[in-house]
Amino acid sequence: MNVTEYMHTLGQQARQASRAMARASSQDKNAALLAIAAEIESRRETLKQANANDMQRGRDNGLEAALLDRLELTDARIDTMVEGLHQVASLTDPVGEITDLSYRPSGIQVGKMRVPLGVIGIIYESRPNVTIEAASLCLKSGNAAILRGGSEAIDSNRALAECIRAGLQTAGLPAQAVQVVDTTDRAAVGALITMPDYVDVIVPRGGKGLIERISREAQVTVIKHLDGICHVYIDEFADLGKATNIAINAKTHRYGTCNTMETLLVHQAVAEQILPDLAAAYRALDVELRGCERTCTLLSHALAATEQDWDTEYLAPILSIAIVDDLDAAIDHINRHGSHHTDSIVTENYTLARRFLTEVDSSSVMVNASTRFADGFEYGLGAEIGISTDKIHARGPVGLEGLTSQKYVVLGNGEIRK
Amino acid sequence: MNVTEYMHTLGQQARQASRAMARASSQDKNAALLAIAAEIESRRETLKQANANDMQRGRDNGLEAALLDRLELTDARIDTMVEGLHQVASLTDPVGEITDLSYRPSGIQVGKMRVPLGVIGIIYESRPNVTIEAASLCLKSGNAAILRGGSEAIDSNRALAECIRAGLQTAGLPAQAVQVVDTTDRAAVGALITMPDYVDVIVPRGGKGLIERISREAQVTVIKHLDGICHVYIDEFADLGKATNIAINAKTHRYGTCNTMETLLVHQAVAEQILPDLAAAYRALDVELRGCERTCTLLSHALAATEQDWDTEYLAPILSIAIVDDLDAAIDHINRHGSHHTDSIVTENYTLARRFLTEVDSSSVMVNASTRFADGFEYGLGAEIGISTDKIHARGPVGLEGLTSQKYVVLGNGEIRK
16 A cells, blocks of 8 residues: 555545544543553553654664653653643633524524544654644544654654554544554645545644645645744833833743734834833843844844844844834834734723734734743644634634634524525 | 746745735725626626627537526626625634633643634636635635636626625725636646645536546645535434425435435335325425335335445436335445435434434534535535535535634743743
């Protein structure tokens, strides 16, 4: 069987399993999640041995340290997977929820029922814990899943797949509801994204190159996250204490995350007052500053930003700073250079805050809060399969609800159309 | 300027206009809708003259009678367009609605705000009134639109475009918020569906061939409607009076609509009781019956259905009938042969009704109501841009809300991430 045939077989099995998953009770789905957690606990040593094989192969192949770190399944990480499964089990099941049921003049009652999407394909890289995260979210939302992890994690993922399969069977759910692609052949990805008969949505998690390629070639909807070029705008009417805290936190809390601020915008009226102290704080934390002309006049240590800086996601201790004339200039800068991910205004002015929320075209818009809050857990989704920078279907952090859709339900008493 | 360049220019202008539309007040958008209605009223003779040119050209080109009928702008149809504009103006504006705003443990308040999608491309065939319907829905939902009508309606559409442009300008909104493609070159469609930088969603309205081609080639999401193979299932516990009324109405109220029943499923326990009278009623209305083996034994006049019949959208006075063993068989038939559009069960049994609603995977699922109710107006959406048979983004009748998306809003008081 070649790779395409193999993937089609997985697809057919997933489609079949998705029907049973769609009507599975919350009770059964939760039982499966807890059973998977128990399997992981009881196979801890097997998992660590499988992971040790991946680590050894990675070292032999000269995998860089950062990737090796992401690949490793430590006891703490196994604990986190187990906790994650318990947490997803405790979330409210979105499936079957009926909303907006109201009577129409014809006598029929019309509402919406939340239903699973069907089959979700997830493509990710080295971290094997994504296997459990993705499986648990798909399972809880009543979907079947096909998981394609990185080839460097194949042994770990195989061992985790065993836990998932056993857990599903314990709960009486189809073992093929979650399938881990058991080949490192790269053609598997190409097949997975081009079988619309079997896969309803693709969620890629990984580098921008991977995601761009998948978006270009996929024949189904891709829930994707590209750049996170996030902004904080310190307005003329900002509380400068809040502004300083937020600007420091949004940049330095973590450098490598998509909701980290990459560009700070400051209203010209407060730039002189706030920027020198703020710059000193950044320098103390070894953050490199790249400023516009006006910023460089004010901050002697700032480098001159190029046009490209405004369009760059550094994912590093580097910050670009621009002084702007007013709110309009800030909004214009954000909508032009941002990635429609997360942007925050710091202001005490009601009208300007309201305008920022309305006019900034990003998946998360904030007033007086750090961009670092743009996250499924912080938003109360309970878990997150990714952050969407698209406008279609799901926008911003995607939790269980983003893996569902709504169908119409009509309750009648024999009504016919006149 | 070649067609691709021309379409890119339209796209750039639409993107630009979409920013102003996204922040336009409900008042201004409604004023534009009413101004367009007034323009249509005052240019009624000009419109009819332009349409007469299209009709003459159509007759000269041997356009078939049905298409000529759809092309014609009568006074009654012009009245309907004007009324439609008033109706859309009276609908609640979906843009800016904030829902689910609640506090999180960190202190931030998180909610969702409804926002326009951006630029909508609409591709349709001969009916010029779609120009006004589509323009009004896009405008009200804060989107910019690029409308590509049929070449046979080009003069009518040009004249309507003038009304729209004048109305937008009267209301102080950008004239380029709604642009009608002013070329009959077929390459315009190819360009429209492959410029993701300028167009966010495509809504094709027309024959299945058109829609399939667009779905295959589009580089953005397509809100599409393919087949409408709808079912009514008369259950063992049906009220046979309701069943008869619904079965007649769902098939014969109109033959050419997507929510018309194409296959009737009858539980074996009630087939003998209900089918002979029902068949007589259909025959009196000249509906051709094609039955399964058991049906043909019962109804001497029924033709034998082939496997293909179960997968066919007749759009004609033809009905296929299958007698099934039980609810499971009915659901299985519907999920296998249906088009996931609209399906209805007739039953007085609570548990079976609940199972049908949950397990039938269609955009509208009904109990004791005619499938003909699957319609934006009947559902209370106020208007409808189409019916989606997809699961992603919008499912079932798509009204103003389907042309919007939700972004997250975060209201804080200086919170930072710990």
